Amino acid sequence: xxxxxxxxxxGWRGQNTEDGFCGNQLSGMAKSNTNDAKVxxxxxxxxxxxxxxxLKIIDLYVVYTITSAVIQVVYMGxxxxxxxxxxxxxxxxxxGTAVLAVCLRIQVNKENKEFKDLPPERAFADFVLCxxxxxxxxxxxxx
Amino acid sequence: xxxxxxxxxxFAALICAALLSISAAASIRPISDAHRSAALELFVPVDGxxxxxxxxxxxxxxxxxxxxxxxxxISGATCxxxxxxxxxxxxxxxxxFNALRLIGIxxxxxxxxxxxxxxxxxxxxxxxxxxxMDLYYSVISLLHIKGQGVSAVxxxxxxxxHSIKALSQSDGRWRYDSNxxxxxxxxxxxALEALASVVSLADAEVDQSKIxxxxxxxxxxxxxxxxxxxxxxxxxEKHVDGxxxxxxxxxxxxxxxxxxxxxxxxxxxxxxxxxxxxLAKFFLSIGVPGSTKDLFHxxxxxxxxxxxxxxxxxxxxLPATVLSLxxxxxxxxxxxxxxxxxxxxxxxxxxxxxxxDKNTPVLENQELQFDTENNIHYxxxxxxxxxxxxxxxxxxxxxxxxxxxxxxxTGGRTNALAFLTGTIxxxxxxxxxxxxxxxxxxxxxxxxxxxxxxxxxAANHLQRMRLTFQLVTPLGHNFKPHQVxxxxxxxxxxxxxFALESSARQFKIILDFLGLVExxxxxxxxxxxxxxxxxxxxxxxxxxxxxxxxxxxxEPPEKASRPPPQPVDPxxxxxxxxxxxxxxxxxxxxxxxxxxxxxxxxxxxxxVGFLIGLLRLGVNFKGFPSSSVPALFSILFHAGIAAVLLLxxxxxxxxxxxxxxxxxxxxxxxxxxxxxxxxxHLASTSAKLKTx
Numbered sequence: 001x002x003x004x005x006x007x008x009x010x011g012w013r014g015q016n017t018e019d020g021f022c023g024n025q026l027s028g029m030a031k032s033n034t035n036d037a038k039v040x041x042x043x044x045x046x047x048x049x050x051x052x053x054x055l056k057i058i059d060l061y062v063v064y065t066i067t068s069a070v071i072q073v074v075y076m077g078x079x080x081x082x083x084x085x086x087x088x089x090x091x092x093x094x095x096g097t098a099v100l101a102v103c104l105r106i107q108v109n110k111e112n113k114e115f116k117d118l119p120p121e122r123a124f125a126d127f128v129l130c131x132x133x134x135x136x137x138x139x140x141x142x143x
Numbered sequence: 144x145x146x147x148x149x150x151x152x153x154f155a156a157l158i159c160a161a162l163l164s165i166s167a168a169a170s171i172r173p174i175s176d177a178h179r180s181a182a183l184e185l186f187v188p189v190d191g192x193x194x195x196x197x198x199x200x201x202x203x204x205x206x207x208x209x210x211x212x213x214x215x216x217i218s219g220a221t222c223x224x225x226x227x228x229x230x231x232x233x234x235x236x237x238x239x240f241n242a243l244r245l246i247g248i249x250x251x252x253x254x255x256x257x258x259x260x261x262x263x264x265x266x267x268x269x270x271x272x273x274x275x276m277d278l279y280y281s282v283i284s285l286l287h288i289k290g291q292g293v294s295a296v297x298x299x300x301x302x303x304x305h306s307i308k309a310l311s312q313s314d315g316r317w318r319y320d321s322n323x324x325x326x327x328x329x330x331x332x333x334a335l336e337a338l339a340s341v342v343s344l345a346d347a348e349v350d351q352s353k354i355x356x357x358x359x360x361x362x363x364x365x366x367x368x369x370x371x372x373x374x375x376x377x378x379x380e381k382h383v384d385g386x387x388x389x390x391x392x393x394x395x396x397x398x399x400x401x402x403x404x405x406x407x408x409x410x411x412x413x414x415x416x417x418x419x420x421x422l423a424k425f426f427l428s429i430g431v432p433g434s435t436k437d438l439f440h441x442x443x444x445x446x447x448x449x450x451x452x453x454x455x456x457x458x459x460x461l462p463a464t465v466l467s468l469x470x471x472x473x474x475x476x477x478x479x480x481x482x483x484x485x486x487x488x489x490x491x492x493x494x495x496x497x498x499x500d501k502n503t504p505v506l507e508n509q510e511l512q513f514d515t516e517n518n519i520h521y522x523x524x525x526x527x528x529x530x531x532x533x534x535x536x537x538x539x540x541x542x543x544x545x546x547x548x549x550x551x552x553t554g555g556r557t558n559a560l561a562f563l564t565g566t567i568x569x570x571x572x573x574x575x576x577x578x579x580x581x582x583x584x585x586x587x588x589x590x591x592x593x594x595x596x597x598x599x600x601a602a603n604h605l606q607r608m609r610l611t612f613q614l615v616t617p618l619g620h621n622f623k624p625h626q627v628x629x630x631x632x633x634x635x636x637x638x639x640x641f642a643l644e645s646s647a648r649q650f651k652i653i654l655d656f657l658g659l660v661e662x663x664x665x666x667x668x669x670x671x672x673x674x675x676x677x678x679x680x681x682x683x684x685x686x687x688x689x690x691x692x693x694x695x696x697x698e699p700p701e702k703a704s705r706p707p708p709q710p711v712d713p714x715x716x717x718x719x720x721x722x723x724x725x726x727x728x729x730x731x732x733x734x735x736x737x738x739x740x741x742x743x744x745x746x747x748x749x750x751v752g753f754l755i756g757l758l759r760l761g762v763n764f765k766g767f768p769s770s771s772v773p774a775l776f777s778i779l780f781h782a783g784i785a786a787v788l789l790l791x792x793x794x795x796x797x798x799x800x801x802x803x804x805x806x807x808x809x810x811x812x813x814x815x816x817x818x819x820x821x822x823x824h825l826a827s828t829s830a831k832l833k834t835x
Contacts (some may be wrong), residue, residue: 056760064753068746075742079734119829121822128818132787136807139791140800 054120058105062098069094089142096134100127171427172460173483174445178438179211181431185438186212192220196228196241201439203248208446214249222251229253229261236268236280243287258293269303274320275310275330278303279337286340300345304353307337315364316381328378329394331364335401342408354409361402365414368421375428376421392437395425396444403451416454416552423448423456423481445481454552457486459538461559466524468531468565468617469682474522476511478540478553487551488543491520494556499533524563530618531565531680565617567624567681569593571649572612574672574689576602579657590689592674598690604697608654610643614676621648624678631692632671637664637706656694664706665699768824776820783814 051059072090081087107115107123115123186193186202193199199221206212228234228242239261246253262285269281282303288295297303310318316326317334338357342349369391370376378398379391389397399422406412426445432438448456459478466472474493478486490513496506506527511520540553575587587609588598602608610629614622623645629652632638639662643650656663670692677684768774787810794803 053760053762057757057762060753060756060760064749064756067749067752071742071745071749075745079738080732082731082733119826121826121829125818125822128784132784132811135788135791136803139795142795 052110055105055109058101058108062101062105065094065098065101069098083143085141085143089138093135093138096138097131100130100134103127171424171458173427173458173477173479173481174209174442175483177431178442179209182206182209182438182442183211185433185435188217190220191216192224193217196221196224196238196245198435200241200245200248201435203245205439205442207248208442218249218251221245222249225249225251226253226257229257232264236265236272236277236284239265239284240280240287243284247287247290253291255291255293258288258291258295262288262293262295266298269297270299273306275307275317275334275337276319278307279333282337282340282344285344289344295344296346297341297344298346300341300347300349304338304341304345304349307334307341308353308357310334311360313363314367315360315362316367325382328364328367328380329389329397331360332378332394332397332399332401335361335398335405339401339404339408357405358409358412361405361412361414364398364402365418368418370421371425371428373424373428374421375425376418377425392426392429392432393440395422396440399444399447403447403453406452410452412453414453416456417554419448419451419454420456420458420552420554423458427458427481449480449482449484455480455550456552456554457489457540459491459540459553459557459559461561462519464560465562465564467682468525468563471523471525474511474524474536474561476520476522476538477518478520479518485518487547489547489553490541490543492539492541493522493536494539495537496529496534496561497537499535499560502535505529505534528618529563530616530620531563531567531622533680534561534563535559536561562680564680564682566683567622567676567678568615568617569676570613570615572610574598574600574608574610576600576606576608576692578606579655592685592687592689595687597688598672600690600692601695602656602692603695604656604660606656608656608692609652610674611649611651613649622678622681624676624681624684626675626677628675630671630673630675632673633663633666634668635666635706637666639663656696660696661703663694663696665696665703666706667694667696669693766825768821768828773821773824776817776824779817780814780821783810783817786810787814 069091072087072094076087104123104127106112107118107126108120109115182205186205188202193202199217203212203214203217206214225242225245228238231238234242243261245251265281265285265288269278269285272278272281282297285295285297310321311331311334312318312326314326315331316328317330318324318326319330335357342354364378367378367381368376369379377391378395380388380394402412402414423445426441426448429437429441432441457478458481459476462475462477463472466474476491478489478491480486491511493506493509493511495504495508497504506529509522509527511522513520536559538557538559539555540557542548542551542553569592572590572592573587574590577586588600590598590612592612600608614624616622627643627645627650629641629643630638631641631654639659641652641654643652645651672689672692673686674689675686677686768777787807790798790803790806790810794800798806
């Protein structure tokens with residue numbers, strides 16, 4: 001997942017060290033920080049826009065499942081963990097499928113030379129199979 | 144006290160058991176009111192009638208013989224049915240038979256024309272009949288018509304007689320029909336009754352030689368009579384097979400009916416009176432049967448025996464088999480017919496009375512007095528000096544009029560069991576404590592068991608306790624009861640039971656406490672002394688507390704066994720048990736519903752976000768195969784995944800793991816197939832795109 005390019009990485013660290021030297025210029029530091037952040041985000045977005053749409057779908061899916069998991073954890077934090085296996089099933093279902101989606105993303109990514117010979121269809125078949133097995137276990141555990 | 148009660152109840156049960164065993168041995172009593180009330184209880188009409196004509200006859204015949212019940216209640220509903228059967232031309236001989244034999248009892252008003260029609264119909268049936276039962280039903284029916292005062296004459300009596308006789312076997316049994324090789328005792332009774340009817344229906348005298356042959360058959364039949372140990376005789380089938388088998392009571396009743404009916408028309412039969420008496424005893428020994436059929440057969444057969452021409456059985460019975468010497472009971476004997484009516488003048492002799500255990504005669508040749516008012520023979524037993532105990536009595540009946548010897552069967556000598564009870568005196572009872580080495584120097588305390596005074600003793604483990612007494616019968620003999628027990632009971636309810644040994648003259652027990660300390664679990668303290676003496680012949684059996692003994696036993700060594708936990712009181716064991724209160728796990732605290740629903744909605748928000756995100760990314764279905772076959776496989780693939788997910792949903796809701804796995808296996812194979820086709824198609828299209 002090429003979110004950070006080497007150039008971005010260096011620039012970000014450079015900004016940080018500069019901040020350290022200008023510790024007494026508070027307003028100037030804040031201003032330069034927001035500017036830097038804007039620059040950073042813009043560069044990230046432009047870099048991400050180049051990502052193929054299929055990978056974007058997978059990213060969206062990962063975000064979606066992790067958000068679901070976070071909501072369930074919040075719910076548990078509020079009301080307690082009484083049907084604990086149900087809670088575990090719900091969270092693990094989300095996290096598990098997110099992990100599988102990440103794996104799918106690694107295999108589908110064309111930049112990734114390691115899986116060059118693997119067709120994306122095969123990777124998708126693995127994804128479906130693993131999901132079905134995962135959810136069989138989840139359903140059994142759900143209670 | 145509860146334990147005492149248990150002990151006494153046990154005693155009573157034992158005595159009752161002993162008495163029951165005696166009464167069972169002498170249970171033959173004539174028909175009594177018990178049978179009358181049983182008949183009224185067993186034969187209960189429903190809405191004024193019985194289910195079938197056969198059952199109606201059995202009920203009414205039983206009532207008629209016993210002299211109970213009213214036929215008028217039944218006749219209203221039953222007479223129309225009887226008339227229907229008689230007028231119907233399709234009635235079978237059995238239906239005619241059941242209808243006609245009821246008329247005599249019910250007294251239905253039926254015109255003589257109907258009878259004549261039925262009679263001619265039956266004549267025709269008899270000509271064609273070849274089975275024993277058809278002949279029997281038809282012939283008996285004709286006899287009933289004759290009994291109604293309508294002339295019914297069997298035209299071919301010799302021929303019918305011959306066709307019934309043709310079914311007889313050499314051993315006196317009969318076959319049901321000529322095709323059936325199996326002979327039956329029950330059929331023999333049926334055949335004899337039919338033959339008797341043929342003889343009385345015949346217009347001319349039946350050949351005496353033929354009757355002689357049948358008489359010989361009857362003698363053969365009586366050779367196959369069976370007997371029980373108590374001297375009762377009965378008939379039963381030789382071969383017990385399923386369908387035809389009727390049981391000894393029905394079979395014997397059939398034979399008795401047949402033989403007595405035949406004797407009534409054919410004159411004296413050469414059957415010993417003892418056999419008739421044995422048959423009567425068989426029916427009486429049944430007591431009161433529990434089923435209507437059995438009761439009918441018993442009563443009907445006994446009524447045949449009550450006035451038969453062979454020999455009328457006289458039953459000797461004892462109204463009471465337990466006689467108390469204290470209340471000066473007399474030995475009473477009744478001699479009656481089976482229905483309890485008076486016997487002709489006769490004398491009863493007590494030939495011998497012998498002790499049941501030792502079998503030694505104690506009494507011989509005593510003639511019983513006759514009480515004409517109560518029709519009872521009696522004997523005062525007090526002056527005869529018979530001691531308490533169980534006795535076998537042997538009676539002999541001698542008829543005064545020698546002519547009666549041919550009419551009545553007295554059965555020679557009759558045995559009966561009787562029980563004499565009396566008060567047993569406890570004499571010379573002494574109890575004392577003494578040192579181990581000085582038995583002769585013991586100081587004994589006198590005990591008076593007739594009064595309720597308690598003694599108190601004290602002893603240590605080096606001493607002994609002695610109890611002696613004598614048991615004397617009213618005649619001054621030594622008495623040895625069934626049970627003599629001494630019981631010591633500690634305050635903590637631990638108890639010890641000792642059986643007393645009887646020497647020649649007295650009962651004696653010496654408790655050596657030194658040898659008993661182990662058995663007493665080293666429990667010092669106060670022990671209650673109880674004495675139990677019981678016997679079925681002892682009217683004053685008792686269980687009494689004699690007093691107390693304070694025992695001073697040594698301290699228990701370390702390894703001494705602990706006293707066993709006392710068993711629960713038997714009365715409380717069957718009492719109500721303490722209620723079991725179940726503790727259920729309290730339900731977990733649940734969040735408010737609104738919160739849960741809010742979060743349910745919240746979990747859907749990311750899904751919505753996902754869908755919106757997909758739209759914004761501009762997702763499309765352009766990659767979906769356009770040609771029909773791959774599109775179909777593609778749809779099937781997605782449907783398959785949906786089906787698996789649905790199956791998971793069902794698994795969560797109601798299915799079990801095995802069902803789910805089976806279904807999943809099938810779906811999985813399908814999914815692999817269509818998935819492979821779809822994805823390989825996609826792969827090939829993308830490969831083409833690349834090469835292009």
